[in-house]
Amino acid sequence: MSALPIKNKIRELRFFAEEMTQQELAELVGVTRQTIMAIEKSKYSPTLEVAFKIAEVFGQSIDEVFQYESS
Amino acid sequence: MSALPIKNKIRELRFFAEEMTQQELAELVGVTRQTIMAIEKSKYSPTLEVAFKIAEVFGQSIDEVFQYESS
DNA sequence: ACTTAAAGTTAAATATATTTTACATGAAGC
DNA sequence: GCTTCATGTAAAATATATTTAACTTTAAGT
Numbered sequence: 001m002s003a004l005p006i007k008n009k010i011r012e013l014r015f016f017a018e019e020m021t022q023q024e025l026a027e028l029v030g031v032t033r034q035t036i037m038a039i040e041k042s043k044y045s046p047t048l049e050v051a052f053k054i055a056e057v058f059g060q061s062i063d064e065v066f067q068y069e070s071s
Numbered sequence: 072m073s074a075l076p077i078k079n080k081i082r083e084l085r086f087f088a089e090e091m092t093q094q095e096l097a098e099l100v101g102v103t104r105q106t107i108m109a110i111e112k113s114k115y116s117p118t119l120e121v122a123f124k125i126a127e128v129f130g131q132s133i134d135e136v137f138q139y140e141s142s
Numbered sequence: 143a144c145t146t147a148a149a150g151t152t153a154a155a156t157a158t159a160t161t162t163t164a165c166a167t168g169a170a171g172c
Numbered sequence: 173g174c175t176t177c178a179t180g181t182a183a184a185a186t187a188t189a190t191t192t193a194a195c196t197t198t199a200a201g202t
Contacts, residue, residue, distance in 0.1 A: 006120060035160055045120040052139040062133045068123035106190055
C-alpha cells in the first residue's frame with residue numbers, strides 16, 4: 001500500500017523524560033510494549049486515541065510528537 | 072470498552088469550507104463516505120494517518136480538528 | 143407530486159491495529 | 173561467566189478501522 005509517511009520523536013522524548021522505558025510508556029498510555037515498539041519504529045499508524053495519549057504523556061501536542069509529510 | 076472521548080469539528084469545518092460534502096471530503100482524504108460519517112459522528116477513533124489527512128484538507132492542525140478530553 | 147443530492151443507518155467482508163506469547167540480542171553490573 | 177533489564181523480532185489470535193453494498197430519510201428545486 002502507501003509508504004507510511006508519519007515519523008515520530010517518541011524515542012527522543014523518552015530519553016528526554018528521564019530515560020523512560022518503552023514498558024513504562026506503554027503502561028502510562030495503556031497499551032503493550034510491542035505496540036509502543038511498532039509505533040516508535042513507524043511500523044504502522046496508531047489510532048488517534050493512542051496518538052493523543054502518547055502526546056499527553058510527554059505534555060506535547062500531536063504535531064510535536066508525530067510529523068506527517070503530505071505525500 | 073472506554074467511552075470514546077474524542078470530539079471533532081469536521082461538520083463545522085465542512086460547511087465553513089463552502090459546504091463541502093462528505094463525499095467530497097472522503098475523496099480528498101482517500102477514504103469512503105461511510106468512514107467520514109463514522110469519524111464525524113465519533114463512532115470510532117480514526118488512524119493517525121487519516122486524521123492528519125482530514126486536518127490537512129482544512130488547513131488546520133489535528134488539535135484544531137479533534138479535541139481529546141483526557142478521561 | 144416528483145426528482146435529485148446529501149446525509150444517515152446497517153450488515154457483511156476485508157484490512158489493519160493491538161494483544162499475547164515467546165524467544166533473541168546487547169549493555170551493565172556483579 | 174552469569175544475571176538482569178531494556179530493546180528488538182516474529183507468529184498467531186483478537187479487536188477495531190475501513191470498505192462495499194444496499195437501503196432509508198430529509199431537504200431543495202422544479
